[in-house]
Amino acid sequence: MKFPEPLVEGRLIRRYKRFLADVRLPDGTEVTAHCPNTGSMLGCKPDDARVWLSESDNPKRKLRYTWELVETAPGEFACINTARPNYQAREAIESGRVVELSGYRQCKAEVRYGEEKSRIDLLLSDHDSQPDAWVEVKNVTLAEGGRGYFPDAVTTRGQKHLRELMAQVAKGERAVLFFLVNHTGIETVRPADHIDPDYGELLREACSAGVEVVAYRAALAGQGGQPSGSLTLTESVPVILEPSRPEL
Structure with missing residues (x-):
């Protein structure tokens, strides 16, 4: 399976309250994304890590972005979305x-x-x-x-x-x-x-x-x-x- 749209790259600021993550986009904008993972995410939330978000245009959604991928080490990637x-x-x-x-x-x-x-x-x-x-x-x-x-x-x-x-x-x-x-x-x-x-x-x-x-x-x-x-x-x-x- 593939993601339905090209993902949006950013930098992780922090993950908090289990289901939220603040991300800085390339233009400097800071957004709050849904974090679809109830686990500890040990090793998957390094400071300032490169992350990739999917984007939704559904007006009924509270959060426009969903956190999908993270670079855990140079050239190593993980999918943190446990719905996948x-x-x-x-x-x-x-x-x-x-x-x-x-x-x-x-x-x-x-x-x-x-x-x-x-x-x-x-x-x-x-x-x-x-x-x-x-x-x-x-x-x-x-x-x-x-x-x-x-x-x-x-x-x-x-x-x-x-x-x-x-x-x-x-x-x-x-x-x-x-x-x-x-x-x-x-x-x-x-x-x-x-x-x-x-x-x-x-x-x-x-x-x-x-x-x-x-x-x-x-x-x-x-x-x-x-x-x-x-x-x-x-x-x-x-x-x-x-x-x-x-x-x-």
Whole structure:
């Protein structure tokens, strides 16, 4: 998938109140953009970082701009808009680029399920030889020394999702944790034991119970030190479950 319009470049002034970010545009104008990310955004809000905003002409919107991309280090880009990964994953699955999940003819989003009253990101069905696949998508943007980590903050919600996935496996269906790597500097994905050890422990338990884990990276890097504007998933990324410390 691609952004619908060319993005507007600026410089990050600050992110605050979780959903707001002040940005300085090239002409010096300061604007407030919607920050569509409820996480800590650890590593994704450096001082004076180059950022890219999408622009809306909808008169009903309170904020004209939405923060989409950030340059976390020279030549490295991350997509911080957590509304994007589900669409990215769905497009890649339906186009056959995710080999682990190929062959399904139907895909539904936000389906209610589970004893803990969750919604699955994607439910794949109508496969000739495979049971239905319940797919939970997680956006990975925390990069430390080339390693990608999830989560970037303690997540009781993420732990709930792992329990729900294990329950689906127990019913004889497929359950898949899909790490969508929206950071060009990430070469591997690992559980962030140094941030949320309970999540890391539960993830390993889930894998032992039969939950599948895959990771794919988006093509965000363009030419001349600019992001490409494309959110298309292009390659798989290894997932390493052994406990580790970040390379600082």
